[in-house]
Amino acid sequence: MPLLDIRNLSVSIPTTEGDVHAVRAVSLEIERGEIHGVIGESGCGKTMTGMAALGLAPKGARIVADRFHFDGEDLREHAVRLRGRRIGMIAQDPAAALNPVLSIATQMDDVIRAHRDLPHRARRAEAIDLLASTGLSDPERVLRGYPHQLSGGMQQRVVIAQALATGADFLIADEPTTALDVSVGAQVLALLRKLVTERGLTVLMITHDMDVIAEACDRATVLYAGRSVETGPVDAVLQSPGHPYTRALLAALPDAAPLGARLAAIEGSIPPPRSAIAGCAFATRCPQALHECAVTPPPERSRAVHRWLCHLPEDAA
Amino acid sequence: MTTPTLDIDNLVIRYRAGLFAVRPKPAVNGASFRLAKGETLGIVGESGSGKTSLLRAILRLLPAESGQIRLDGQDWLALRGSALRRERQKIGVVLQNPFLSLSPRLTIADILAEPILAQGGRHGAAMRKKIAGLLSDCGLPADFLDRRASELSGGQAQRVAIARALALEPSLLILDEPTSALDVSVQAQILNLLSDLKESRGLSMLFVTHNLKVVAHVSDALLVMRHGDVIEFGRTKEVIGAPADPYTRELLSYGRREKLVEHELAPG
Numbered sequence: 330m331p332l333l334d335i336r337n338l339s340v341s342i343p344t345t346e347g348d349v350h351a352v353r354a355v356s357l358e359i360e361r362g363e364i365h366g367v368i369g370e371s372g373c374g375k376t377m378t379g380m381a382a383l384g385l386a387p388k389g390a391r392i393v394a395d396r397f398h399f400d401g402e403d404l405r406e407h408a409v410r411l412r413g414r415r416i417g418m419i420a421q422d423p424a425a426a427l428n429p430v431l432s433i434a435t436q437m438d439d440v441i442r443a444h445r446d447l448p449h450r451a452r453r454a455e456a457i458d459l460l461a462s463t464g465l466s467d468p469e470r471v472l473r474g475y476p477h478q479l480s481g482g483m484q485q486r487v488v489i490a491q492a493l494a495t496g497a498d499f500l501i502a503d504e505p506t507t508a509l510d511v512s513v514g515a516q517v518l519a520l521l522r523k524l525v526t527e528r529g530l531t532v533l534m535i536t537h538d539m540d541v542i543a544e545a546c547d548r549a550t551v552l553y554a555g556r557s558v559e560t561g562p563v564d565a566v567l568q569s570p571g572h573p574y575t576r577a578l579l580a581a582l583p584d585a586a587p588l589g590a591r592l593a594a595i596e597g598s599i600p601p602p603r604s605a606i607a608g609c610a611f612a613t614r615c616p617q618a619l620h621e622c623a624v625t626p627p628p629e630r631s632r633a634v635h636r637w638l639c640h641l642p643e644d645a646a
Numbered sequence: 647m648t649t650p651t652l653d654i655d656n657l658v659i660r661y662r663a664g665l666f667a668v669r670p671k672p673a674v675n676g677a678s679f680r681l682a683k684g685e686t687l688g689i690v691g692e693s694g695s696g697k698t699s700l701l702r703a704i705l706r707l708l709p710a711e712s713g714q715i716r717l718d719g720q721d722w723l724a725l726r727g728s729a730l731r732r733e734r735q736k737i738g739v740v741l742q743n744p745f746l747s748l749s750p751r752l753t754i755a756d757i758l759a760e761p762i763l764a765q766g767g768r769h770g771a772a773m774r775k776k777i778a779g780l781l782s783d784c785g786l787p788a789d790f791l792d793r794r795a796s797e798l799s800g801g802q803a804q805r806v807a808i809a810r811a812l813a814l815e816p817s818l819l820i821l822d823e824p825t826s827a828l829d830v831s832v833q834a835q836i837l838n839l840l841s842d843l844k845e846s847r848g849l850s851m852l853f854v855t856h857n858l859k860v861v862a863h864v865s866d867a868l869l870v871m872r873h874g875d876v877i878e879f880g881r882t883k884e885v886i887g888a889p890a891d892p893y894t895r896e897l898l899s900y901g902r903r904e905k906l907v908e909h910e911l912a913p914g
Contacts, residue, residue, distance in 0.1 A: 370829035371800070481693070510692040510856055511897065537829060581834035583863035588882065591841065592834035592863070598799065 332499060332531050333359040333382065336396040339555075340374070340381050343389055349602045351377040351390075353555035353610075357533075364525055364532040366542040366563065369552035370578075372599055375535045378552075379501045382533075383418060384408025399499070414444070417497030421504040423484035427476040433460075433487055434472040440494040459490040462527075464520050482513035489520065493528075503535045518545040539582060543567055551575050554599050554610035561635030571630055571637035574611045609640065617641055649719040651818050651850035652681040652704070657713035659699045672711065673699040675874040681818075681867070686844060686851040688865030688882065690858050690897065695871040697854050701820055704852070705737060706730060718817055735765055738811030742823035744803035748795040754781070754806055755791040761813045776813075783846070784809040785839055801832035805839065812843070819851045825860060837864055858897045862886050870894050 340352040352374040359365045369375045380386050381397075382404055397404045399411055412418075420426045428436055437456040441447070447455065453472075460468035463486040476484055485505065492500055502521065506514030522545060524530050534546055542549050542563060550560040551572065559572040570576045579585060580593040597614040600606055609615070612622035619640050627638040659674040674696040681687045691697045702708040704715060706722070715722040717736060725733055741747045748757055758777045759769070767773060778788050784805040795803055804824060811819060821840070825833040841864065843849055855861045862868065868885040870878035870893070877891045889895045 370831060511858075512692060539830070578830055581831045583834075583837070583859045586863070588863060588886070589841070591838050594834035594838055595831035 330401065331358040332361045332400055333357060333533065334396055334398040335378070335382075336394060338378065338381065338392070338394040338397055340377050340386055341391045341393075342387055343391070347603045348391075350555055350604075351602065352381065353606070355552065355555070355557045357550055357557065357560075359531060359533060360548075361531050362525060362529055363547040364521065364534055364545055366534045366536060366546035366549035367552060368536055368539065368542055368549055368578075370537055370599070372554075372602060373552040374555040375537075375552050376503055379418075379503055379533065379535050382408065383412050383416060383501060385412075413495050413497070415497055415499055417492030417495055417500045419485070419488055419492055419500055419502040419505045422508045423481060423488045424476060424508075426488050427484060429476050431475075432472070433474055433476070433479075437472065437487070437491065437494065440491045444495050455494070456490075459494050460487065462493070462524075463487075463490045464516070464523075465490075480513070481509050482516060485509065485513075485517050486520065489517075489524075493524070498529065499531045499533070501533045501535070504537070505534070506541060507536070507538070514541075515544065521545060539567070539579065551578075554606065555602075556610055556638075558611070558639075559635075559637035561632075561637075565632070565635040569632075569635075571632070571635065571643070572611075572639055573615045573617055573641070575637070577614075577616075609638070648683055650680040650716075651683050651685075651718060652687075652852070653714075653716040653719075654679055654704075655714040655716075657700070657703065657715065658711040659696070659703050659708060660711045661699075671874060673874055674703070674871075676713070677871075677876050678713075679867075679869055679876065679879050681850055681852065683817075683850055684844070684848045685866040686840075686853055686864055688861030688868045689852060689854045689871065690856065690861055690868065691871035692856060694873070696874040697871050698822070700871070701822060701852070701854060704820065705739065706734065732765075735761070735814040736817050738814065738816035738819045740804070740807050740811050740819065740821045740824045743827050744800065744807045745795060747807055748803060748810075750794060750796055752794070753791065754793055754795070754798075757795070757806060758791075758810055758813055761810060765814055780809040780813060781806075783812070783843070785835075799832075800828050801835055804828065804832075804836055808836075808839065808843070812847070812849075815847075817850060819849050821851060821853045823855050824853070826855065826857065833860070840864060858894075870897070 335355060335357040338352055338355045341348040341350050355374060355378050367375045381392055386392060392405055438452055441452045441455055456472060457468045460471055465471050465483060465486050506517050509517060521532055525532060536542060546563050549563050549566045550557050553574045559566060559575050570579060577595045581595060583592060586592050595614055600610055608623045608625050609627045612618045622640050627640045630637055630639055630643045655678050657674055657677045658672050660672040663670050677700060689697050699708060703710050710723055755777055758780055759773060762773060781788060781790060786802060786805050825836050828836060853861055853864055862882055865882045868882045869876055872893055878885055878894050889898060
């Protein structure tokens with residue numbers, strides 16, 4: 330049984346101008362001990378999916394799903410209790426996630442005290458252990474410091490240590506490297522990989538960066554306009570993508586074209602979040618679209634565990 | 647040989663730490679490079695590498711401690727007061743986040759008119775024609791003129807920012823992380839637009855980013871900075887094909903899977 334099991338999740342937010350369909354139909358199966366990448370562009374619903382799993386969807390949002398389970402428990406009822414106990418969160422900007430006026434010692438202790446009944450000295454030892462396990466070389470010095478005295482990479486390590494302090498075994502990392510330099514980002518990804526191996530963590534990695542997916546993830550799910558359109562092992566998704574959107578996304582990267590050549594931009598734009606979509610959401614922008622693409626929902630195609638939704642026959646992929 | 651658009655020689659920029667403080671290491675430590683007319687020079691480096699200080703000095707927003715900057719052959723650091731103000735229109739700037747650099751209160755037409763008015767232009771038919779031309783050169787339809795920035799997508803807003811930067815027909819366009827806030831598919835559109843503009847207007851560009859893959863794609867020459875030093879400067883093909891510095895090699899390798907094992911956790 331997958332640790333996180335989402336089938337056909339939709340999150341809509343009622344507004345005076347009609348419902349905003351932030352998530353339309355997302356299915357995600359995340360197995361224990363994997364780093365699962367969720368990739369998509371602005372407005373594809375990747376962050377809202379993570380927020381819904383944390384019980385942090387906006388007030389009044391309608392969450393509908395065939396299945397929305399974490400370790401057998403329904404997230405619609407238990408997300409708030411699971412958050413901070415089993416499910417932790419790593420945000421994009423570590424400087425914003427830490428309180429600028431409190432020392433790291435205070436901020437670590439707050440988290441540990443909220444979750445464990447330990448005497449002061451043991452909590453401090455625990456804080457040092459946690460910081461050391463995130464690769465900080467001088468945890469005692471870090472504890473004495475304040476967020477502004479740390480580099481972005483060190484701050485993100487402190488945030489990860491805090492997430493570990495809750496005892497969470499599942500982390501939702503929303504663009505954890507976007508605010509960091511490439512080399513520092515690579516170190517943070519290597520750290521997450523190490524924690525997955527050593528502590529049996531499971532990570533949901535939300536990103537728009539194909540390099541992050543290639544570098545850190547085991548499997549990946551591609552989101553487009555609030556729908557999961559393709560899922561599978563990273564190598565399969567990146568090397569032989571099934572969905573035309575995934576292909577277009579990969580072709581738009583500078584590494585896909587010879588130096589200086591024109592890039593294959595995707596023409597058009599995503600469907601507006603308030604509109605209803607009858608067929609495939611990508612139909613209007615798809616260079617290979619068939620007549621039925623705009624009318625009927627696409628069927629599932631697959632190659633072993635690599636699955637995608639498309640009207641085009643499998644050999645066209 | 648024609649005069650290069652930008653000719654920088656041994657430029658040193660240092661921030662003062664206080665009257666009696668020890669002199670800090672310079673933010674830019676003797677940078678020398680040339681940008682030929684009609685070419686794009688990519689500048690790459692991490693936070694703190696000095697690339698922003700370098701740009702700010704070229705824009706004359708930051709004093710240089712020593713060294714020389716020549717723009718179209720002119721001694722750029724010697725300009726003062728109104729002469730500087732007049733000559734500065736030779737440089738156009740596009741920043742990372744278009745929503746922060748475009749006023750939310752003005753219409754797109756007003757935004758594009760502003761630099762022209764600031765340099766003594768007048769409202770009228772010629773101005774309207776010019777603005778419409780700028781907009782269509784940047785791939786936006788004329789009905790955008792009456793909109794405001796908040797009604798645009800990130801890619802559309804960045805096109806407006808580029809149109810504004812071109813309003814005074816600069817010979818040098820400075821782009822500071824112009825696609826970092828954009829999605830991959832939109833990034834491709836903007837990079838294509840920039841290469842069209844370079845072709846049609848013979849623009850010289852300084853393209854600053856931390857993404858070496860993006861910059862390598864658009865640049866004729868590459869400059870890699872680290873801790874204030876220029877550690878690599880050469881033709882893009884040569885730098886990519888045979889990076890001389892190990893740091894450049896490391897930058898180029900991100901996003902390739904086999905790196906993970908090798909790149910185990912250098913302490914933060």
